[in-house]
Amino acid sequence: MGYLWLKAFHVAAVIGWIGGMSVSSVFIAVHVASSRPLAAGESRMIEIVRAWDWKVTTPAMLLAWALGMTMAVQAGWFSSRWLMVKLVLVFGLSALHGVQSGMLRRMARGANRSPPTFLRYSAPAVLMAIAAIAILAVVKPF
Amino acid sequence: MPPTEATARTDERDLLRRMRLVSLLEGATLVALLFVAVPLKHIAGHPAATSIIGPIHGMAFLLYVWMLIQTVSGADWSRAEIARAVIVAFIPFGAFANERFLKRKELALAGSVSPEGKWDTSG
Numbered sequence: 079m080g081y082l083w084l085k086a087f088h089v090a091a092v093i094g095w096i097g098g099m100s101v102s103s104v105f106i107a108v109h110v111a112s113s114r115p116l117a118a119g120e121s122r123m124i125e126i127v128r129a130w131d132w133k134v135t136t137p138a139m140l141l142a143w144a145l146g147m148t149m150a151v152q153a154g155w156f157s158s159r160w161l162m163v164k165l166v167l168v169f170g171l172s173a174l175h176g177v178q179s180g181m182l183r184r185m186a187r188g189a190n191r192s193p194p195t196f197l198r199y200s201a202p203a204v205l206m207a208i209a210a211i212a213i214l215a216v217v218k219p220f
Numbered sequence: 221m222p223p224t225e226a227t228a229r230t231d232e233r234d235l236l237r238r239m240r241l242v243s244l245l246e247g248a249t250l251v252a253l254l255f256v257a258v259p260l261k262h263i264a265g266h267p268a269a270t271s272i273i274g275p276i277h278g279m280a281f282l283l284y285v286w287m288l289i290q291t292v293s294g295a296d297w298s299r300a301e302i303a304r305a306v307i308v309a310f311i312p313f314g315a316f317a318n319e320r321f322l323k324r325k326e327l328a329l330a331g332s333v334s335p336e337g338k339w340d341t342s343g
Contacts, residue, residue: 143282147275169282176286180293183235187228187294 081149088145091138096208098135099171102127102178103201109185110198121188128182139175143168164214167207174200229329232295236326239287240319243308246284247315249277254312284309 105127146168155161178200181193213219257269288305291297297305304321308314 139286140283143279147279151271151275172282172286173289176289177293179290180295183231183290183294187231 081152084145084149084152088142088149091141091145092208094138095135095142095175096171096204098131098138099175099178099204100201102131102135102175102182103197103204106178106181106185106193107198107201110193110195121186124182124186128186131179131182135175136179139172143172158218159220160214160218164211167211167214171204171207171211174203233326233329235291235294236322236329239291240322240326242280242284242287243315243318243322246277246280246309247313247318249273249280250309250315251312253277281309 105123150156150161177194177197181197185193253270253273257273260266260269285306288302292302292305301321305318308318
């Protein structure tokens with residue numbers, strides 16, 4: 079597959095991944111802020127967000143990894159410092175997504191333990207990380 | 221309405237089953253990298269083997285770590301269990317010990333044995 083096609087599908091996958099993470103981030107932040115028990119409609123909402131996370135966000139993340147890795151190997155970027163910094167941010171985003179997925183599962187079970195407070199700030203963290211990733215990938219400053 | 225206890229247990233068991241598969245994939249790619257690709261590169265002079273298996277193992281490792289984070293965030297694993305699951309990912313053939321550990325956790329959810337491997341007679 080040509081570089082431009084790989085890049086196009088990689089960007090599309092990243093948009094799907096980050097869009098899904100943003101939805102989960104806002105949803106979990108609302109849950110963290112509220113101490114009252116979940117209403118019936120909210121439980122249904124958790125199931126919808128969880129299903130989206132499992133069927134869209136997670137496959138998009140896996141596709142973004144695979145296509146990104148393929149591009150980096152083909153272009154020989156693994157010795158570039160910008161890619162190393164980008165990979166650290168990608169690992170951070172992936173870890174945050176793992177925590178979010180686990181928390182959504184816990185919330186769906188109606189478990190008592192409330193989500194960690196740091197998840198309240200995950201939406202701005204995701205946006206800052208993706209902005210930095212976009213700059214690193216496009217400008218390749220070092 | 222929250223899912224029933226039985227549905228939640230089935231979900232957790234399915235997750236642990238996927239985790240076992242990913243653990244075996246990670247372990248198999250690590251073994252292939254260390255015992256096939258690296259000797260091919262340094263002894264037989266075929267660097268292409270590492271450039272193919274290396275990224276595949278990288279993906280499998282990333283997937284394993286992501287699955288582990290997702291699994292422990294949604295369940296109540298002890299710190300020792302988390303540390304064990306992380307350490308085995310770096311040890312060749314460690315995945316096979318991990319497979320047994322995850323299988324025991326899976327069976328514990330089914331109510332037959334405890335995660336430590338002892339028979340659970342409480343139920």
